[in-house]
Amino acid sequence: MTIPPVSDSAIRVRYAETDTMGVVYYANYLVWFEVGRTEWLRDRGWTYREMETNGVKLPVIGAQCEYLRPATYDEALVIRTTGIIHSAVRVEFRYEVVKEDGTIAARGSTMHAAVNDRGRPCRLPPQVREVFQ
Amino acid sequence: MTIPPVSDSAIRVRYAETDTMGVVYYANYLVWFEVGRTEWLRDRGWTYREMETNGVKLPVIGAQCEYLRPATYDEALVIRTTGIIHSAVRVEFRYEVVKEDGTIAARGSTMHAAVNDRGRPCRLPPQVREVFQ
Amino acid sequence: MTIPPVSDSAIRVRYAETDTMGVVYYANYLVWFEVGRTEWLRDRGWTYREMETNGVKLPVIGAQCEYLRPATYDEALVIRTTGIIHSAVRVEFRYEVVKEDGTIAARGSTMHAAVNDRGRPCRLPPQVREVFQ
Amino acid sequence: MTIPPVSDSAIRVRYAETDTMGVVYYANYLVWFEVGRTEWLRDRGWTYREMETNGVKLPVIGAQCEYLRPATYDEALVIRTTGIIHSAVRVEFRYEVVKEDGTIAARGSTMHAAVNDRGRPCRLPPQVREVFQ
Numbered sequence: 097m098t099i100p101p102v103s104d105s106a107i108r109v110r111y112a113e114t115d116t117m118g119v120v121y122y123a124n125y126l127v128w129f130e131v132g133r134t135e136w137l138r139d140r141g142w143t144y145r146e147m148e149t150n151g152v153k154l155p156v157i158g159a160q161c162e163y164l165r166p167a168t169y170d171e172a173l174v175i176r177t178t179g180i181i182h183s184a185v186r187v188e189f190r191y192e193v194v195k196e197d198g199t200i201a202a203r204g205s206t207m208h209a210a211v212n213d214r215g216r217p218c219r220l221p222p223q224v225r226e227v228f229q
Numbered sequence: 230m231t232i233p234p235v236s237d238s239a240i241r242v243r244y245a246e247t248d249t250m251g252v253v254y255y256a257n258y259l260v261w262f263e264v265g266r267t268e269w270l271r272d273r274g275w276t277y278r279e280m281e282t283n284g285v286k287l288p289v290i291g292a293q294c295e296y297l298r299p300a301t302y303d304e305a306l307v308i309r310t311t312g313i314i315h316s317a318v319r320v321e322f323r324y325e326v327v328k329e330d331g332t333i334a335a336r337g338s339t340m341h342a343a344v345n346d347r348g349r350p351c352r353l354p355p356q357v358r359e360v361f362q
Numbered sequence: 363m364t365i366p367p368v369s370d371s372a373i374r375v376r377y378a379e380t381d382t383m384g385v386v387y388y389a390n391y392l393v394w395f396e397v398g399r400t401e402w403l404r405d406r407g408w409t410y411r412e413m414e415t416n417g418v419k420l421p422v423i424g425a426q427c428e429y430l431r432p433a434t435y436d437e438a439l440v441i442r443t444t445g446i447i448h449s450a451v452r453v454e455f456r457y458e459v460v461k462e463d464g465t466i467a468a469r470g471s472t473m474h475a476a477v478n479d480r481g482r483p484c485r486l487p488p489q490v491r492e493v494f495q
Numbered sequence: 496m497t498i499p500p501v502s503d504s505a506i507r508v509r510y511a512e513t514d515t516m517g518v519v520y521y522a523n524y525l526v527w528f529e530v531g532r533t534e535w536l537r538d539r540g541w542t543y544r545e546m547e548t549n550g551v552k553l554p555v556i557g558a559q560c561e562y563l564r565p566a567t568y569d570e571a572l573v574i575r576t577t578g579i580i581h582s583a584v585r586v587e588f589r590y591e592v593v594k595e596d597g598t599i600a601a602r603g604s605t606m607h608a609a610v611n612d613r614g615r616p617c618r619l620p621p622q623v624r625e626v627f628q
């Protein structure tokens with residue numbers, strides 16, 4: 097059995113990402129998820145940019161996030177990401193946002209559909225499958 | 230049987246909200262959801278601001294969104310929002326982002342827990358229940 | 363002498379736009395400036411979108427802003443915008459962000475260079491000059 | 496003569512930071528400037544967070560940016576920052592956003608006024624002066 101590979105992306109909370117409550121605004125976790133999956137793909141030898149110039153896109157068709165503990169300005173966080181093949185036409189990424197003390201700030205996932213260069217849904221091409229296995 | 234009240238918030242897609250794919254970046258729908266629930270609360274006679282000065286907060290503990298059709302720069306959209314009591318300690322908001330032709334760009338929801346002025350979870354106070362019923 | 367026309371864009375401060383200090387994060391004024399100039403152009407009969415499909419772009423080459431009074435969550439603001447021809451190749455927009463009591467929250471400007479569809483600097487085409495006069 | 500110290504902050508362009516033109520949206524440079532000055536202060540032994548708990552704030556009262564070359568998704572950039580004392584009550588930060596080939600994407604500055612814990616303008620306290628010298 098293969099264990100899906102995990103990538104860790106270190107980020108630091110920016111002032112712009114906080115809100116009046118003094119904590120990270122909830123939409124920003126989705127921005128960090130993108131940072132996480134970009135790095136996961138890069139670690140596996142491929143970048144979004146290359147994928148897009150090759151005519152394959154993986155637009156988000158669904159996202160969800162649970163907020164467990166607030167994060168505050170200047171905090172060092174790790175986005176822990178893994179990617180899996182969900183079906184013949186979809187891949188899924190899962191994320192944990194980990195605080196310095198090891199507790200989880202948030203946990204979420206995004207679902208992505210393969211789309212060809214004319215913007216039509218398509219089966220995951222072999223070069224995408226390879227990255228995710 | 231009462232039908233939960235709905236509020237419509239008109240927005241126009243800002244350039245800042247689009248990305249390299251030429252469509253609205255997925256995290257921004259959560260920002261719009263906040264615009265929707267702020268307006269829903271205002272329509273029901275209460276504002277976040279008042280609620281917060283009264284010592285009651287409703288931080289987001291979960292969010293999810295399905296992306297159905299892309300939205301592009303300068304497009305006029307409506308955020309259709311409704312709020313319901315989910316349990317003794319939680320309220321839920323549901324959202325649809327409607328395009329000018331009546332089709333749905335995205336659909337989502339957020340879950341909120343009542344928190345008192347010391348940041349501790351608490352039962353929904355009567356003045357919050359009243360707004361949601 | 364002609365007075366340059368002014369457009370007023372009403373906005374309401376979003377929670378996402380505030381920061382830990384409890385006020386609007388400074389970069390967001392530039393986002394609002396874009397809302398202002400989009401509306402100014404629309405009021406003058408032309409949209410960014412059309413301009414871009416016509417092969418003329420007006421990318422920002424400089425921006426500046428003075429912050430005079432903080433703005434807070436849920437505040438209703440007006441972005442007061444005017445546009446002028448700065449030279450044969452540049453236009454300038456000027457902005458004031460006005461609070462409900464009539465005081466100014468911020469004041470700024472952006473400089474834009476005309477660029478053709480191959481991304482090269484060019485003289486302001488007649489249809490752009492017309493809009494700005 | 497002392498040379499003002501410089502700090503370099505490495506960032507990578509996020510998808511959320513790009514726009515329909517396929518380049519970084521102009522307001523995001525101000526977000527990066529904040530990343531730069533946070534790191535500059537940290538390198539000099541002090542953090543915003545500590546400064547704020549000590550009752551001294553340095554809110555932005557002015558910002559400006561010149562955009563020289565576009566930056567695109569996934570590009571690795573360096574924010575080169577320096578801070579100087581501007582007057583008895585103000586400090587200034589200057590920034591260059593440097594591309595991998597050494598060319599400058601943008602250049603800007605922010606002006607900050609010292610404010611005490613009651614939100615009133617004040618002279619730069621000794622512990623701030625020390626950091627900037």
